[in-house]
Amino acid sequence: MVRAKKYVVKRHFQGVPKREDFDVVEHDLPAIKNGEILVKTEWISVDPYQRAYNSRYPTPYDQFGFQLAVVQDSKNPRFPVGSKVVSHKGWRDYTVIDPNAAPTPIDKVYKLPDLKGLSESLSVGAVGMPGATAYFGLLELCKPKPGETVVVTGAAGAVGSIVGQIAKLKGCKVIGFAGSDEKVSWLEKNLGFDNAFNYKTVDAVSALKQAAPKGIDCYFDNVGGELSSIIINQMNLYGRVAVCGSISGYNEDPDKIPKATMIQPALVAKQLKIEGFLVARWHDRWAEAFADLARWISSGQIKVEEHVTEGFDKVFDAFVGMLNGENQGKAVVKV
């Protein structure tokens, strides 16, 4: 019998999540049944949507999230002992999984993609759900054309940093907004963004007028709020916006979403199209994104940085640090 640990959210977050909102529960795992596997977690992902979706679930609930794990015992020939699997089983150290039970696409368990020798942690980052989010949100909804100007907010995050680099690969001018001067410098000097700005200190209106004198064609929105209203107000005719998240509002009371300058006048004047999305929409095509992303990263066309926290008992700290913008690149926990 295996003694396992998991993070359980015992009450809804008020503002920034607190350690007391979680219990780390120890429990005995049952012996695996036919079709099932027992896995030991190696990498755990902390992501903004784990904050955003909190109010949707009745407490207590097991904290969901992507993780990479190695199979330790198997009664499923598709996942033999020693093979590695990506699942949405969340913040646990050991898990019994039935790969045939997947009530929604996001619950599907899949084998570690071919990472071409790159770190396996990428399977919960740039070659995982966040990478697919950047890939499909940008390419399917923004549809950037060579020579166009693309703006991304949350640009130094797991998704934003990939979005900007894919847009560069597609021949676009890329402008990023991030939350510190260090991140801005990293985006411009390491990742090849044409311009990056610290949204906390810059006058975004005039910065954009200078950096995007021909206007903005595509906007990949991770933050919402006033910054998004400013960007949308400087878009060109038939501009496209992919709305991935609204981290600016995540720590607020869900019944009191913040106000921002309304975007409808800009939508009409420039005939803009704005689309919100969840990457599970393209779950049956994730492998396609993973193949491209692994190729781009291993060839050096896309650079990936990770913000690694070590230890299962540090997952909460990594989570809150990510929400506070302490990470540059993808925040992951090595178990």
Add this chain to the structure above:
Amino acid sequence: MVRAKKYVVKRHFQGVPKREDFDVVEHDLPAIKNGEILVKTEWISVDPYQRAYNSRYPTPYDQFGFQLAVVQDSKNPRFPVGSKVVSHKGWRDYTVIDPNAAPTPIDKVYKLPDLKGLSESLSVGAVGMPGATAYFGLLELCKPKPGETVVVTGAAGAVGSIVGQIAKLKGCKVIGFAGSDEKVSWLEKNLGFDNAFNYKTVDAVSALKQAAPKGIDCYFDNVGGELSSIIINQMNLYGRVAVCGSISGYNEDPDKIPKATMIQPALVAKQLKIEGFLVARWHDRWAEAFADLARWISSGQIKVEEHVTEGFDKVFDAFVGMLNGENQGKAVVKV
């Protein structure tokens, strides 16, 4: 020589437009040249976009707008004397037009559509630009399916009243918001809306929960502001929003667009698509809309009401009255 009158906007509106913002200028029209026509205006349209676009033009400018006129002199065989033309020449009593000079689609002059004996005033309303706006915005962007729930704001206006009735024709449940109890009653009792609400007095959140227990699939947005945020927040997965206008913000300082609860969280959670549009986008297909609309109106499937003001010197009053919501149905001026 013909002595003509026109409304000139001599300074930008501050809040509600004032009579002193306009000059009525008398001027002599030149003799028509080859290809030109002289027309006498019969119907003038007052519309919300005449307020909304005010800040885009340097003053002074001639007030634009749709009008129906009869040809009094012609050196253009396509438009013989006595024929009637719809143009965007605005608030004038007599006009010299060169039908071959149309710098943008909206400037194109066209013959009065076949109205099947209906009032010719409809050519600047339900079988004119506002009708085409309702038709294409709803059918091309919202794409309502039978059984779906459609919400329209500004529902008693020129565009909204047609939107709701087309949605009913397409087999949808239709909910409208308007600004008085009289309008609400008209929408429910005369136009066949399933539900209508006075946005000034109703609690929109609970009204929608009751009227649309299965959620909202399509939203035709004429108003923006907090009401739109509330509606968008109750939409279903993959809902579609067509943004036609944002009259709630039109009388504000254009540099100080009002704030409203941000819509990005709902966009992401429900993967909504929102698209702003100008009906000129489909200008080459307006005839298609006019044929359907004239047929639906003459058969009684769509009911049209007009709010008629008489006299060229009353155009300003009709305009401000429309902005203040005094009209039920299309506001037009009989010259």
